[in-house]
Amino acid sequence: MGPYHAIMVHFPVSLWMVASGIIVYRALSDGELARALDRVLVPLLVIGVATGIVAYVLGQLVWPPSTLQKTPLGRNHMLGATWTLSYWAAVLFLRWRAGERVWQGRLRRLVMVILGALGAGLLAITGTLGGHLHGAPAYLSEILRMLGWDVYTTFYVPTWVLAVLAIVIVAMPLLAKRASRGPPASTRAEAGQ
Amino acid sequence: MRRRSAATAGITGLFTAALLLSLGTHSTGVVRNDPGRNLWIPDELTMPLELRVAYNDQQIFFHYRWPAKRPHVYTDVLRYSGGRWQRQLQTPIGSDTEGLYEDRLAMMLDAGSVPEFQRYGGYITVGANMRDFTGSGADAAHRRKYLPATRKDPNDWYSIKDQATLDAQRRAGYFLDMWQWRANLSNPLERADDQNVAWYRLYDSGETLFFSNWDLDGQQPRWMFDPASGGSPALRLEDVTGGRATGDVPRVLREGEAVPFDPALEWREGDVLPGQVLRESPESRAEIRVQGMGRWAEGYWDVTLVRALDTGHPLEDKVLRDQGVYSVAFSVHRDARTSRWHYVSLPLQVGLGRPAADLVATRFEGAAPDWPGVEPHEVTLFYPGQVSWPHLTSARHAGSKYIAKGVPVKYRHKESQLARYGVEMEFDAAIRRQWWLSLVAGVALIVSFVWSISLLFRQPGE
Incomplete structure (x- = not known):
């Protein structure tokens, strides 16, 4: 399945990379082109996630699970792919659910820029790891090493960090629900536009 | 609205902090020595x-x-301890704590x-x-x-x-x-x-370059240094463990130079003899x-x-x-x-x-x-x-x-x-378990963050 996975990943990679660019561009611009690009964002993300799921499944079939999950590189690639797919599915949900309100106000735009940049970064890392597995390592892994992560070491966090993450995972929606029950106000006023 | 903005900033900050914490602590907490x-x-x-x-x-x-960092030139030593000669039977796991491996x-x-x-x-x-x-x-x-x-x-x-x-x-x-x-x-x-x-x-083929100095029946060394040659009949433990005895060249027992072990000598706690005797092999x-x-x-x-x-x-x-x-x-x-x-x-x-x-x-x-x-x-x-x-x-x-x-x-x-x-x-099993937990935690963190943000981005009353 290796060659088919390699073919298939072109679709989500290209679509999500374009989506990242659109998100950042739209966050920085209210121009006609930015608005026009934003209108195709949800379709792009839908196709990206759909093709991403197919690529992910094909990737799981390249090696038996016991082989893929035995090597640090295999584990890291699977981790990156799972997070990337989840991430972009979540971004799709946000853009679909919140609509154009995601561009209202500087803070929301900043959040979207962070989301777009992070998504592009995740995608680049996952693709790099795939290249390593395929026998074509890229220089990006050297940058990651300089940042403190050697891609030949399995990425996992210690148990106490898992506990902290669990608290954060629960705290974020609680905080959001509590804040969203607050009194309405003009988003335009918030944006200062 | 200020409340929502504060919550958005706070949640984004929490998410970013969680990412940075994960990056800063990744790949730790599992690999540890276990002799x-x-x-x-x-x-x-x-x-x-x-x-x-x-x-x-x-x-x-x-x-x-x-x-x-330093030379380790002694291995397999026989030591006088507790009133009797003893041989180290087990090889160390990792570095020998006394530095006694060549x-x-x-x-x-x-x-x-x-x-x-x-x-x-x-x-x-x-x-x-x-x-x-x-x-x-x-x-x-x-x-x-x-x-x-x-x-x-x-x-x-x-x-x-x-x-x-x-x-x-x-x-x-x-x-x-x-x-x-x-x-x-x-x-x-x-x-x-x-x-x-x-x-x-x-x-x-040929004779070994060294042979055992341990008398299994007598539970004592077979050979010792010749006191007549001017030196002590044994080494001292603190010298061989500290590497001070002879620097990078160990004092060794050689066939033809060593003399038969004399149990009647007044051996002291911490006396040491090599566990092997060296010999020439043609x-x-x-x-x-x-x-x-x-x-x-x-x-x-x-x-x-x-x-x-x-x-x-x-x-x-x-x-x-x-x-x-x-x-x-x-x-x-x-x-x-x-x-x-x-x-x-x-x-x-x-x-x-x-x-x-x-x-x-x-x-x-x-x-x-x-x-x-x-x-x-x-x-x-x-x-x-x-x-x-x-x-x-x-x-x-x-x-x-x-x-x-x-x-x-x-x-x-x-x-x-x-x-x-x-x-x-x-550490394959432990790492794989921790990796699975981290993978699931990462997905949950992403879902939680984006869902939280989507709640805050809704129109009030939605």
Whole structure:
């Protein structure tokens, strides 16, 4: 399945990379082109996630699970792919659910820029790891090493960090629900536009 | 609205902090030493070895230089403690806490009869469930190196082929020459131990370079230093553990110089005698000479090994010729470690005057090479962990299909990568569990963050 996975990943990679660019561009611009690009964002993300799921499944079939999950590189690639797919599915949900309100106000735009940049970064890392597995390592892994992560070491966090993450995972929606029950106000006023 | 903005900023901050915390602490909390399971990871996973090779019409010279914080020149000592002589029976897991394991350098060498060695080096000699592997059991002490084709089932240490087949393999050259320099047990003789690997790690013919000083029946040493020679009849423990006794050259018992042990002497707590007595051997096992004795100075060992190109023992030593290309792989034991706690190299090719190799040996005339004129070659050695040939050739190894095709290890892996893989193999189950938990936690974090943001981005009242 290796060659088919390699073919298939072109679709989500290209679509999500374009989506990242659109998100950042739209966050920085209210121009006609930015608005026009934003209108195709949800379709792009839908196709990206759909093709991403197919690529992910094909990737799981390249090696038996016991082989893929035995090597640090295999584990890291699977981790990156799972997070990337989840991430972009979540971004799709946000853009679909919140609509154009995601561009209202500087803070929301900043959040979207962070989301777009992070998504592009995740995608680049996952693709790099795939290249390593395929026998074509890229220089990006050297940058990651300089940042403190050697891609030949399995990425996992210690148990106490898992506990902290669990608290954060629960705290974020609680905080959001509590804040969203607050009194309405003009988003335009918030944006200062 | 200010409340929503504050919440958005706060949640984004929490998410970012969680990411940074994960990045800052990743890959920690699992790998830790556990001597009870034979787990001990060195602080440094790689080390350099500088190599120079030269040859003349008769001999080949290998000059090695490697860093070592201090020399460890004693091993296997007998000590007087609690009113009786005692022998250390167990080898240490990792570094010996008293520093009582000798530094060693070994080189395996082949002339092309073991083609897998050229591609995968010493990995091919590591079978399943080897000595000192986790879970190998108390009966694993004899499970040492072997070549895969000496077994009916390469995964089964005990499925040794019949003697006639093993003999035929040896005549066909299916063995690896192995040179082993020992700071304690061979260097004082200005020799390296000459061994070979075939169905087992075997010694070349001839008398051993050392023999036991332990009298099993009497539970005491057999030999001691001669008090008449002006010195003490024994060493002191604090001297051998502190390395102060003789620096990089140990005080050793030699056959012909040592005198029979005298139990009537007034032995003191902390007296120490070497556990082995050294002797000269004129036969195949002593073919490798140390030029000028290996010396340690300013944090480095410098050792030069010399051997005849053709020793006249073709069933034990590989015959080397001008214009030949040969495969070699190295290992270094330092910091008072033994067994599998060593650093190893990937295989490299040495050409005797032939450029189609990783390293071209310099040809010279005369008795000894002019070392400053010989180009050095830096080799990276790495801690190999617990990676066996049966694992590498099994479906569990993603690269097994490349091994089946004969793709050399260096085409796919670097030394630092192999070191990390080796460590992770030792903690595979624990790392995989933690990795799964981290994967799920990451997905939950993403979902939680984006869902939270979407709640805040809704129109009030939605």
